[in-house]
Structures are given as C-alpha cells and as structure tokens.
Amino acid sequence: MDNGLFTPQDLEELSARGITPEAAAHQVEEIRKGFPYLEILASASLEQGILRVETSEEAGYMDLWEEYLLSGKASVYKMVPASGAASRMFKMLYNFLEAPYTAPEKPEEERFFSHINQFAFYERLNEACLRNNWKSIPKLIAAGEYKTIVENLLLPKGLGYGSKPKALLLFHNYKEAPRTSAEEHLVE
Known part of the structure; x- marks a missing residue:
C-alpha cells in the first residue's frame, strides 16, 4: 500500500x-x-422492474422496510443522481419561459413557485435576483415577475443552472450549508 x-x-x-x-x-x-460500461437491456417501467404499490399495501411495505432496517442486516446506500446536463431537469421551466403567459398556470409551475423556498439553491437564487433585479424572490413573486426568477435560475446572468452539469447544482440542504451532488459523493 x-x-x-x-x-x-x-x-x-x-x-x-x-x-x-x-x-x-x-x-x-x-x-x-x-x-466497464453496463449493458442496459431496457428501461424500467411498471411491472418491468417497478412494482406498483396500492395505497392499501403501503403500510405493510413500510413495516417490512422498518423491520429490515432494525434487523442489523441492513445495508442501505444513498444514490445521488448527478449525471448529464441539467437542461432536461428544467424542461418545464424552459417551457414556462417560452409560454405566452407570465404567471404560472400549469400545476407543475405552480408547485415550483409555491415550494421555491425549499430548494437547496434558494438562497443563492435570491442573491442573484437581488444582484440582477434589486428585488428578492418574495418581492418578484408579489410583483408577478415569475419569469425573472426563472431567468436568474437558468441563464448565465444568474446561477446558470440550465447549462451546468447536474453534479454542480445545489441539491441538498444541511444546517451548515447546501451541497451539490458532487460534494455529496465526496462526503460519502
């Protein structure tokens, strides 16, 4: 060694x-x-690697999981997805930027803005909005300037997340600081 x-x-x-x-x-x-590269035979789909769990079965599966975790035999690993470009991840937001409307109309758009403060990148995005537009995210939302927020997230003038590899995006929040998925791999 x-x-x-x-x-x-x-x-x-x-x-x-x-x-x-x-x-x-x-x-x-x-x-x-x-x-070596793995040979992928097919993508996973329902009944092809993915089990559909009915609502009535959820509690039973949760009990099995808890039992496994407490058994002392558990070997659980966390997977941090971080491959590829982030542009696919933000497809919905790119569509929103191109849409003729200015406020979120689709459920996924509304969900993004109603939970925006929960994203690991929120503080940095807020800083970019303040730097570029002199308004915080809450003030931009109150003014109906949703697209300005998305531009600050995706475009180079802001965080540039639309063109960065996913490994470099802030993914998880911790008390001390948010981490990118690349940082998560290093910590592990």
Missing part, C-alpha cells in the same frame, strides 16, 4: 467507517482504472 495515499485524518475517517487502508487503496485503484 502507498503510505502517502492517505492523510492521518483520512485514516481516522476510514477507521471510523470500518474501512481498512488496504480496502480504501483498492477502491481508489478501481476508480483510477475505470469501470
């Missing part, structure tokens, strides 16, 4: 997670070598 690969702090973190330095070095080597 290359003793220069990990700092003392890294070794402490690895030990706390139950990972030997050898196992971590092996993981680093695997990442350096790269991984």
